[in-house]
Amino acid sequence: MMKLRLTLLLLFSFTMVTFAQQRDTLYVWPGAVPGENVPKQDPVQTDNTSGDVTRITDITNPALIVFEPEEALKNGAAVIVCPGGGYNILAIDKEGYEVAEWLNTLGYTAFVLQYRVPNKQQEALYDLQRSIRMVRSREAWEKVGVIGFSAGGNLAARAGTRFREDTYARIDEWDETSSRPDFAMLIYPAYLDKGDNRSLSPELSVDQDTPPMFIFGTADDTYGNSSLVMAGALRDHKVPVELHLLPEGGHGYGLRSGNIAAETWPSLAESWLNQWQE
Template identity: 55%
Template sequence: MKQPLWLFCIIMSSFSSMAQEHPVIHLWPGSVPGETAAKHAAVPTPDSSRNVIRLTDVTDPILTVYTPKAGATNLHTGIVVCPGGGYSILAINLEGDEIAQWLCGMGYTAFVLQYRVPQKEKGALQDVQRAIRIVRSRAREWQLGTHVGVLGFSAGGSLGARAATLYEQHNYMPVDEADALSCRPDFAVLIYPAYLDRGPQHTLTPELAVNEKTPPMFLFATADDAHSNSALVMAGALRSAKVPVELHLYAQGGHGYGLRPGNPAAEVWPALAGKWLKKMTAALR
């Protein structure tokens, strides 16, 4: 059921206030590769059900930066957050801003990515590759080391997996010095990922070239999620390639829950992923 107009206005007002509190980086200072539409701010859809802000028509991809508070723990590690939405919309608060705040609370610097939608999978890959390079190029500004990871949900999990396996592809012409840096993430966290099982008989999607150089991954899904096979086949491919992988498959939870309370899976995965992230970042130091 759609929320009433007054509630939608409150949500959007909150979203605008949140955006003003955090720096925004435009990924492409000039033209956006392969984009024919004019640059403009992402468009929120009228559907605000479940208090989710859904953005679409992204023609000017951006990163919104969340840093740990002054005096708080700082692990000097950046994480690019990729919201889901079926490559059609971005669930920007549920799987973006709320996740970034959680990461900051643990000491990470989070970068919420507004990648191109709808139905612009090639553009989305260009966006996440450019985002990782920008974070690396400006690491000193945010008191980071050189390590950058990705965390994605649903289609954002698909995008995170593509970033972790297709980093040797040159998908756009270099824009500046940042593009001389690697776009390989140092780790990937994929929460209820989708579209990783598009191979024959629901095997691993052919474009995902998993090998011994693929970064370590944390995978979480539930058995009652129609997309849960994606996590299973990715975990199998990583295991075969002898890449460190941690997989959790819970019985119930469905899909698209973020970390909001009231869902059994949402109440479990953050602690598991947080523990894995701490081990991973400690090993990378």
């Protein structure tokens, strides 16, 4: 029985890696990677597959994995997906590929971002800002949004509040394009309450130009305060925000069935997204 389970896990992991390799991959940086001192290489898949999650790390060549919806469903908008993983790994299937496939059913072209990890929070912001500019420059999208989970939610919030900053040296005409996302969805975001007395992190500059946000979390999530302080800051600046907080559900559930939070947020997010497509 143990041998069978191991075989199934290895097959699952192999399938997810092959799955990604069969899709178009857009590399974020054409030349040298800003702030990176390690040569470009393929991500490393970790041995930890607990929870049936494929985890990758040691990312030095950030990339966007492209998920296209069926032609009849296309709505002219794009969403960049930022998986979580504590800025140490990326839960690339649970909070990446599976989310992209869900977005495809709604008509969105999805781009799963393999941003730099481990322990490269500032460089991860470079990667997302460049990705927004890159996606926006390649096609005349009606809107380009972001969705992030846990640490990926933190990253999406940073992109939505720090778009005026030149965080890296511009390298081509794409970098003349705005890195401001048209909307952001933060699903159980983390690390947004690093201010005094667990207030909003000082690095997050919320103002009237911050994009509208959808925020979802649970009261029993260790990082749940991040959702509350972010929503409060957006409200204070009259930025459109929709906050949902369930009593329970924990953290890191993605959209897999069997968890009340995972089974709730997608339909709420879909309704919210429809507002910004009208």
